[in-house]
Amino acid sequence: MRLLIENVSKRYNDKQALDNIFIELREGVYGLIGPNGSGKTTLMRILADVLKPTKGRVLVNGQDKTDMDEKYRELLGYLPQEMGLYKNFTAFEFLLYISALKGIEKKKAVWKAQELLELVSLKDDAKMQCGKFSGGMKRRLGIAQALLNDPKILILDEPTVGLDPEEKIKFKNTIADISFDKIILYSTHTISDIEMIAKEVILLNKGKLLIADTGENLLAGMDGRVWKSKVSEKEYANLNSINDNGLITNISRKKDYMEIRIVSDKKPFENCETTEPSYEDMYIHYFKTKGGVR
Amino acid sequence: MNIIKKQQEHDAIDCLEGMEEELYKDFSYEELRNIICRLKESSVKYPDEQQLENTITACKAYMPKVINIKNITKDVKLFDKLKLILTYCNKIYILVSVLIYVIGFYLTTSGYFFGSPYRAAMILSPIPFIIGLSAVFKSRSAGMEELEMSFKINSIELGLIRLVLMCIFNNILSLILSIAFLYTDKSLELSKMMICWCLPFVTISGISLFIAIKIKNYNFTQFIITLWSIFSFIIISSEKISNWILNLNALVIAGIGVAGGMLWVYNIILIYTRSVANEAFD
Numbered sequence: 001m002r003l004l005i006e007n008v009s010k011r012y013n014d015k016q017a018l019d020n021i022f023i024e025l026r027e028g029v030y031g032l033i034g035p036n037g038s039g040k041t042t043l044m045r046i047l048a049d050v051l052k053p054t055k056g057r058v059l060v061n062g063q064d065k066t067d068m069d070e071k072y073r074e075l076l077g078y079l080p081q082e083m084g085l086y087k088n089f090t091a092f093e094f095l096l097y098i099s100a101l102k103g104i105e106k107k108k109a110v111w112k113a114q115e116l117l118e119l120v121s122l123k124d125d126a127k128m129q130c131g132k133f134s135g136g137m138k139r140r141l142g143i144a145q146a147l148l149n150d151p152k153i154l155i156l157d158e159p160t161v162g163l164d165p166e167e168k169i170k171f172k173n174t175i176a177d178i179s180f181d182k183i184i185l186y187s188t189h190t191i192s193d194i195e196m197i198a199k200e201v202i203l204l205n206k207g208k209l210l211i212a213d214t215g216e217n218l219l220a221g222m223d224g225r226v227w228k229s230k231v232s233e234k235e236y237a238n239l240n241s242i243n244d245n246g247l248i249t250n251i252s253r254k255k256d257y258m259e260i261r262i263v264s265d266k267k268p269f270e271n272c273e274t275t276e277p278s279y280e281d282m283y284i285h286y287f288k289t290k291g292g293v294r
Numbered sequence: 295m296n297i298i299k300k301q302q303e304h305d306a307i308d309c310l311e312g313m314e315e316e317l318y319k320d321f322s323y324e325e326l327r328n329i330i331c332r333l334k335e336s337s338v339k340y341p342d343e344q345q346l347e348n349t350i351t352a353c354k355a356y357m358p359k360v361i362n363i364k365n366i367t368k369d370v371k372l373f374d375k376l377k378l379i380l381t382y383c384n385k386i387y388i389l390v391s392v393l394i395y396v397i398g399f400y401l402t403t404s405g406y407f408f409g410s411p412y413r414a415a416m417i418l419s420p421i422p423f424i425i426g427l428s429a430v431f432k433s434r435s436a437g438m439e440e441l442e443m444s445f446k447i448n449s450i451e452l453g454l455i456r457l458v459l460m461c462i463f464n465n466i467l468s469l470i471l472s473i474a475f476l477y478t479d480k481s482l483e484l485s486k487m488m489i490c491w492c493l494p495f496v497t498i499s500g501i502s503l504f505i506a507i508k509i510k511n512y513n514f515t516q517f518i519i520t521l522w523s524i525f526s527f528i529i530i531s532s533e534k535i536s537n538w539i540l541n542l543n544a545l546v547i548a549g550i551g552v553a554g555g556m557l558w559v560y561n562i563i564l565i566y567t568r569s570v571a572n573e574a575f576d
Binding site: 103 | 369382448
């Protein structure tokens with residue numbers, strides 16, 4: 001399947017939320033990264049058919065999603081950043097209701113709801129009312145509803161918020177597992193969430209597409225730009241001056257010294273050596289203006 | 295010629311070296327060499343355009359459709375949507391609405407309240423609609439609107455069908471009440487009775503819907519009911535107002551009816567065109 005986001009723009013009154021975005025997506029996980037206000041949620045809402053773009057169109061295998069209407073929504077699984085639940089429904093009833101809205105046959109819905117409740121570790125709470133759910137449980141139920149119709153386009157906006165580490169790992173594995181025949185757009189602020197599973201990373205900033213490429217290529221572009229150094233507390237205190245040349249991306253305090261990582265086009269100071277770039281370095285490199293991190 | 299033959303034999307041996315044993319174990323080496331040499335000698339004529347077209351046409355039937363998905367979802371018809379709404383509708387809402395009409399009928403016929411069947415019809419007619427409005431906007435109040443917009447049967451579609459069903463239910467109740475009044479009191483006029491429930495229903499339901507669209511707060515139902523209660527109290531306490539409504543000329547009635555209808559059309563357009571309530575940037 002081919003999902004083409006063709007010159008999509010979205011304007012809210014006087015603010016340009018998205019500006020001429022052009023991306024082609026195929027099966028696999030796409031990590032959507034950008035700071036607050038970069039337009040991630042707006043882009044996801046447009047793809048989820050919740051918002052209409054001011055300009056441009058979204059094509060599925062060459063067909064405009066507007067023309068496809070409910071046939072397009074049939075392909076969708078969407079987990080918004082924030083969602084409520086019908087408090088009086090039990091988790092199982094909730095999934096059955098959502099199944100009905102997604103047009104899933106009753107028998108298949110029952111089977112699918114049970115399967116997904118087990119997947120998100122809510123099997124034992126299937127009869128509990130949604131109103132009594134904790135934040136993490138609500139999020140897991142949200143994930144389950146997104147997967148109900150075996151969607152071909154899965155849109156996940158900050159899916160792991162509120163999940164405990166074990167659930168996060170399980171969720172990431174599930175996403176990696178099911179991504180072979182789905183287009184998965186995964187928005188997150190937690191870079192490590194997509195590091196292992198994303199086929200490509202899409203970087204958005206101020207509504208514009210900064211870059212979209214494989215993680216390997218993006219990291220390769222950072223080669224020779226990430227530095228590490230061991231410094232004493234005193235030396236660290238005097239490091240303000242390096243902000244002219246680079247950005248500190250990480251500081252780890254050891255017993256006798258501090259280890260710092262710096263993103264810089266040139267060697268920031270003498271006692272530095274290059275190191276393997278990470279996704280966090282890449283994020284800092286693309287999104288932080290120089291001198292803004294320390 | 296002999297050189298060419300030698301070259302072909304040489305190529306054939308090269309081919310065999312590249313092949314997996316599984317593929318030629320049933321043939322002797324000589325047989326295989328002969329087959330390969332024969333294949334090398336033979337030539338395949340490049341097909342003409344027509345043949346190419348024919349092949350493509352024949353293959354099209356076996357090509358995947360534009361969107362090839364596992365068939366977990368079904369085609370949803372209007373009947374399925376109605377069934378869905380009725381399955382999940384609040385049974386208490388139906389019960390309360392019917393009860394209000396039954397009590398209203400009893401209080402009127404026994405002379406305890408309302409004063410006249412006309413006034414009763416006027417006051418009762420929009421109440422089931424007002425109570426039911428919260429169900430139309432329940433996805434909004436539950437924070438589910440954004441999610442439900444992405445479903446095959448989306449929240450806008452569902453809300454509009456709910457609205458239509460509520461109108462039908464409300465008007466059936468009013469019609470039954472009118473027939474019951476006309477049956478018990480032969481002095482009542484059918485036309486006046488119709489005006490008494492149609493006019494308030496069209497206008498008040500239109501205004502209520504407008505308020506519900508504009509006030510994105512769960513308490514809009516209470517707000518509308520409070521407004522309607524004040525209006526009802528005025529009708530009950532002042533015979534002049536109810537008499538004025540009953541004696542409106544046909545042109546004014548038609549005018550109010552058209553205005554109410556236009557408000558309804560405007561409301562439907564509002565529901566269709568508005569985006570999700572929360573359009574905050576990420």
